[in-house]
Amino acid sequence: MSEELLRVEHLKQYFPIRSGFKTLQLKAVDDVSFTINAGETLGLVGESGCGKTTVGRSVLRLYKPTGGKVIFDGTEVTDRNIKGMRRRMQMVFQDPYSSLDPRMKVENIIGEPLDVHGLYSSKEERREKVLKLMELVGLNAEHATRYVHEFSGGQRQRIGIARALAVDPSFIVCDEAVSALDVSIQAQVINMFEDLQKQLGVAYLFIAHDLLVVQHISKRIAVMYLGHIVEVADSYELMSSPIHPYTESLLSAVPIPDPKTARNMKRIVLEGDVPSPLKMPSGCPFRTRCRYCTERCAAETPELTDRGNGHFCACWEK
Amino acid sequence: MADEQRLLSVQHLCTSFFTDNGEVHAVNDVSFDLDKGKILGIVGESGSGKSVTAYTVMQILADTAKVRSGHIFFRGEDLLTWPERKMRAFRGKRCSIIFQDPMTSLNPVFTIGYQLCEAIRLHTDRKGDEVKARAIEMLRLVGINDPDKRLKQYPFEHSGGMRQRVMIAMALACEPDILIADEPTTALDVTIQAQILELMQDLQKQLGMAIILVTHDLGVIAEMCDEIIVLYGGRVCERGTADEIFYNPCHEYTKGLLRSIPSVSTMYERLVPISGTPINMLNLPKGCAFCTRCDEAMQICIESVPDELVINENHKAACWCNVRDRKAKEASAE
Ligand SMILES: Nc1ncnc2c1ncn2[C@@H]1O[C@H](COP(=O)(O)OP(=O)(O)OP(=O)(O)O)[C@@H](O)[C@H]1O
Ligand SMILES: Nc1ncnc2c1ncn2[C@@H]1O[C@H](COP(=O)(O)OP(=O)(O)OP(=O)(O)O)[C@@H](O)[C@H]1O
Ligand SMILES: [Mg+2]
Ligand SMILES: [Mg+2]
Numbered sequence: 001m002s003e004e005l006l007r008v009e010h011l012k013q014y015f016p017i018r019s020g021f022k023t024l025q026l027k028a029v030d031d032v033s034f035t036i037n038a039g040e041t042l043g044l045v046g047e048s049g050c051g052k053t054t055v056g057r058s059v060l061r062l063y064k065p066t067g068g069k070v071i072f073d074g075t076e077v078t079d080r081n082i083k084g085m086r087r088r089m090q091m092v093f094q095d096p097y098s099s100l101d102p103r104m105k106v107e108n109i110i111g112e113p114l115d116v117h118g119l120y121s122s123k124e125e126r127r128e129k130v131l132k133l134m135e136l137v138g139l140n141a142e143h144a145t146r147y148v149h150e151f152s153g154g155q156r157q158r159i160g161i162a163r164a165l166a167v168d169p170s171f172i173v174c175d176e177a178v179s180a181l182d183v184s185i186q187a188q189v190i191n192m193f194e195d196l197q198k199q200l201g202v203a204y205l206f207i208a209h210d211l212l213v214v215q216h217i218s219k220r221i222a223v224m225y226l227g228h229i230v231e232v233a234d235s236y237e238l239m240s241s242p243i244h245p246y247t248e249s250l251l252s253a254v255p256i257p258d259p260k261t262a263r264n265m266k267r268i269v270l271e272g273d274v275p276s277p278l279k280m281p282s283g284c285p286f287r288t289r290c291r292y293c294t295e296r297c298a299a300e301t302p303e304l305t306d307r308g309n310g311h312f313c314a315c316w317e318k
Numbered sequence: 319m320a321d322e323q324r325l326l327s328v329q330h331l332c333t334s335f336f337t338d339n340g341e342v343h344a345v346n347d348v349s350f351d352l353d354k355g356k357i358l359g360i361v362g363e364s365g366s367g368k369s370v371t372a373y374t375v376m377q378i379l380a381d382t383a384k385v386r387s388g389h390i391f392f393r394g395e396d397l398l399t400w401p402e403r404k405m406r407a408f409r410g411k412r413c414s415i416i417f418q419d420p421m422t423s424l425n426p427v428f429t430i431g432y433q434l435c436e437a438i439r440l441h442t443d444r445k446g447d448e449v450k451a452r453a454i455e456m457l458r459l460v461g462i463n464d465p466d467k468r469l470k471q472y473p474f475e476h477s478g479g480m481r482q483r484v485m486i487a488m489a490l491a492c493e494p495d496i497l498i499a500d501e502p503t504t505a506l507d508v509t510i511q512a513q514i515l516e517l518m519q520d521l522q523k524q525l526g527m528a529i530i531l532v533t534h535d536l537g538v539i540a541e542m543c544d545e546i547i548v549l550y551g552g553r554v555c556e557r558g559t560a561d562e563i564f565y566n567p568c569h570e571y572t573k574g575l576l577r578s579i580p581s582v583s584t585m586y587e588r589l590v591p592i593s594g595t596p597i598n599m600l601n602l603p604k605g606c607a608f609c610t611r612c613d614e615a616m617q618i619c620i621e622s623v624p625d626e627l628v629i630n631e632n633h634k635a636a637c638w639c640n641v642r643d644r645k646a647k648e649a650s651a652e
Contacts, residue, residue, distance in 0.1 A: 255537025
């Protein structure tokens, strides 16, 4: 039933960093490939600064990728055709407070993308569309004439989502979209994402720190380290039997909301610091902190290889 | 007070904000004790009064705020009666706080090193080179690499997570008796979070430091806390040991909260959020604050505030359902 919607091939995103007289390349994303099917959710996790947001932004061409291809619904995304495609690819940001204009009424915040893309023929039609979107995300019609500061964090996040949905996207990048919310409101918003997926068939790239949340919403999860994807698998498979040593240590750091489990948990604490993306280690990016590291890891970069059941891992030793 | 172990005892604390729209009843009759070397967790919905409770202990509230009643005993002395001078010595030296929002709590015009060294000089007996050595040691402890270089940088040159770690270093550098940590790790990723939590636990064990940990991350709470208080609408709705709260929740709000956490075992199921909207603190309901969102609400819940009922020696809850169930049990026993 599901067909491929997004294919990312060897995506590279380097940022030039001036250092004295030299310009260094900061390799924020280095050779990342993945696919997402229509109506599917891919979770993206990894340490702060590993390049998750950059992947999202490059896929939407908010940055011009340094290398690689993004193929959306069968067409390669280029500078020339991105304008037409942007309607179908949207992003929901982490911070519901700063990403919405405080001087605008809610109906105009949600209506703005409709204006930009000219998606209505009369004022009534615009209003109707806005109200329908608000209903979709669980806001009342009476909220339409209010301002953002009159809403709670969860409600603001809904406004941001309604705005992203206004143009009928088939793909949304959710960058830490629920991280700022408290647990019970977070549950509401996650349910809403899932409902929208069922109703409208939207696909998500879901970026978050909280692995329990990612695991709940995603069909598959990709783990990033220093600009590389080191492991991808079905989310249950990944959570229960991780292969990559980095994934292992990441999972062991997740605080489990169960006191007995928490007391008996053994952390795999990583030695050393995350290398600077300006000075990438040779070979495997994780080798400087890996307890299984061998000579081969320093010499050659491991590729993602199929370990069965759609489980891919990039590691020489595991 | 004779009890050597008892550092802090908060009794019947009420704090309000007087705003143009009326009185915001942020904290309503909150009591708790904190012993040496213990970690007390405060959980509750956004807006339930967690931060205001912490700020009241530190006496760092906005001008519009007023402590309407109650006592805060530190080693037996009510600090609400202290002059500001004495309070200033208390802050930092005896009790330090890690703020929820690290962006606003570092001064942008001074280097990290200056701010950290200043705090160490002010609140400890260290002098001269010891101060800088301590600053470097603390930055290393919170997982910041190249601490010598970092000391010379300004806050804007650090990522959010790094600024948060600098704040933590600053609070811990002074070896306070009590550390108040208000959402200390929310901005951090799990790996660094684990590192910071471990550091806090180490210091608590080594120095006998007591910690008040405010967070809505129930995973962090489960891992860290000896005792937990659950706030709703500025009131303590439930308190107890971690095991009691997680395995035997007795207040409908706590039950709802625990139900809404995603977990590996429920990954294919729909999450169960708490329905309804948060209460309006300007206009607290007459009865139980949670009753408008509670599936079990009875007439009495609307009419009067439930007292805390002893469930067992490690557990109390303020919910009329417990009273009802207990009566039913007694009746059937007869
Ligand atoms: N516009 C930019 N210019 C230069 N460097 C950048 C830019 N955006 C990101 N970076 C760098 O690229 C790397 C990846 O950043 P990114 O924001 O993608 O990380 P992330 O995985 O989203 O982290 P977090 O979990 O903290 O949000 C970081 O080292 C960051 O400093
Ligand atoms: N300066 C202020 N003026 C008026 N009301 C305030 C002020 N500060 C806090 N409040 C109100 O006091 C109540 C308790 O706020 P508090 O900051 O303690 O919540 P919290 O439990 O820490 O929430 P969060 O999890 O969002 O940090 C809220 O209803 C809030 O709106
Ligand atoms: Mg990011
Ligand atoms: Mg707070």
